[in-house]
Amino acid sequence: MSHEKTEFAEFFQTSWEPCLRAVVASTGSVQLAEDQVAEAFARAWLSWRKVRRHPAPRAWVVRTALNAGASWWRRRIRELPLAGHDAAAPRDVDDGLDAALLTALRHLPDRQREVIALRVFLDLDIDTIAGHLGIAPGTVRVHLSRAVTALRHELSPSQAMEAG
Amino acid sequence: MNDNSELTDSAVLSAVRHSISGLPMPAAPRLEAITARGRAHRRRRLGGLSIAGAGACAALVAGLAGGGGSAGPAPRHHAAPVHLAAFSVVTGPDGATTLTLNWGQVINPNAVRQALADHGIPALVTAGEFCRTADQPPPGVGEVAVFAGPHFLPIGSPNSGRPAGTAVVIYGSKIPRGVELSIGYRQDPRNREISFSLIQAGAPLTCTSIPDSGPHGND
Numbered sequence: 001m002s003h004e005k006t007e008f009a010e011f012f013q014t015s016w017e018p019c020l021r022a023v024v025a026s027t028g029s030v031q032l033a034e035d036q037v038a039e040a041f042a043r044a045w046l047s048w049r050k051v052r053r054h055p056a057p058r059a060w061v062v063r064t065a066l067n068a069g070a071s072w073w074r075r076r077i078r079e080l081p082l083a084g085h086d087a088a089a090p091r092d093v094d095d096g097l098d099a100a101l102l103t104a105l106r107h108l109p110d111r112q113r114e115v116i117a118l119r120v121f122l123d124l125d126i127d128t129i130a131g132h133l134g135i136a137p138g139t140v141r142v143h144l145s146r147a148v149t150a151l152r153h154e155l156s157p158s159q160a161m162e163a164g
Numbered sequence: 165m166n167d168n169s170e171l172t173d174s175a176v177l178s179a180v181r182h183s184i185s186g187l188p189m190p191a192a193p194r195l196e197a198i199t200a201r202g203r204a205h206r207r208r209r210l211g212g213l214s215i216a217g218a219g220a221c222a223a224l225v226a227g228l229a230g231g232g233g234s235a236g237p238a239p240r241h242h243a244a245p246v247h248l249a250a251f252s253v254v255t256g257p258d259g260a261t262t263l264t265l266n267w268g269q270v271i272n273p274n275a276v277r278q279a280l281a282d283h284g285i286p287a288l289v290t291a292g293e294f295c296r297t298a299d300q301p302p303p304g305v306g307e308v309a310v311f312a313g314p315h316f317l318p319i320g321s322p323n324s325g326r327p328a329g330t331a332v333v334i335y336g337s338k339i340p341r342g343v344e345l346s347i348g349y350r351q352d353p354r355n356r357e358i359s360f361s362l363i364q365a366g367a368p369l370t371c372t373s374i375p376d377s378g379p380h381g382n383d
Contacts, residue, residue, distance in 0.1 A: 012198060013195075024187070031254065038193055038197075038198060039256060042198050042199075042201035046202040148173045148177065152171055152176045155171070155176065
């Protein structure tokens with residue numbers, strides 16, 4: 001195995017799960033997220049020389065996965081007369097996800113959802129997120145704050161107790 | 165909606181993390197499946213027709229090597245994903261369609277064929293027999309279908325503790341006009357087999373109880 005492939009293999013093995021969780025939080029579907037993340041890793045391998053030098057390669061994967069999913073969703077929404085109906089969203093049966101919280105996540109604007117994914121599931125700090133997204137750290141804080149405000153009211157009482 | 169106004173921002177983020185972190189995630193797919201998918205991207209980008217990487221899966225079914233041919237209709241991305249107990253068909257954002265078969269359930273070939281057709285993939289699906297046409301059209305089936313994907317599990321996998329299943333990624337846009345993907349399988353638990361090939365639509369079929377020579381998936 002070449003050095004490049006060994007390096008990529010290590011990155012892939014250690015990053016698959018956190019990247020998948022980040023994308024699941026956005027898509028609300030494990031199966032859909034799984035395919036999007038697999039696609040993103042395939043593209044990462046294709047551009048590995050560039051991605052390996054990225055300051056946050058996992059963020060690159062998550063963003064690629066979300067972008068791929070976003071374009072797919074845009075096509076669906078345009079072509080299906082079900083736009084706006086949650087019933088159109090693919091959901092995994094008995095997947096154990098909190099429906100209200102995930103619906104709230106999915107309804108966040110793209111940028112807010114992306115900031116949440118990077119902050120919560122990849123543990124990136126504000127400056128790294130800002131650098132990755134090409135926006136000011138203050139703007140990241142604003143996106144995060146607005147997302148948190150929207151999500152705060154969707155937490156169930158038991159979740160709120162655990163969180164509090 | 166709940167009154168959680170007392171919660172700090174970090175408590176909210178912690179709750180969001182907690183809501184997902186308890187969820188079991190599927191295992192990572194094989195590295196070879198990912199790199200093969202990357203190579204497929206590169207080939208499409210370059211417009212080449214090189215043979216699919218053998219590393220995608222050792223069990224890739226025998227196909228036909230050959231040249232080009234005009235591509236068939238693009239997969240219909242808007243087709244809704246199909247999730248049934250016996251199989252699922254999902255077309256991803258890159259146009260690749262993943263067919264997942266659950267060998268623990270009785271698989272209805274007509275239902276699989278219809279689901280694939282809805283996703284823009286013309287297919288002949290047969291249970292218990294394997295069909296081909298005399299003229300085997302290009303490109304190689306390795307360009308069109310590879311065993312890969314997150315759910316990949318070798319056929320059978322007895323006592324694995326997981327349901328036996330097979331995931332195959334199908335690139336419907338690479339199927340030329342007038343060509344169909346022939347999928348034959350046998351569900352005998354002592355001798356499961358699956359075989360893929362490309363056939364000329366409408367041409368006389370030769371169907372046998374065993375797949376043609378060449379690599380194919382079996383127990």
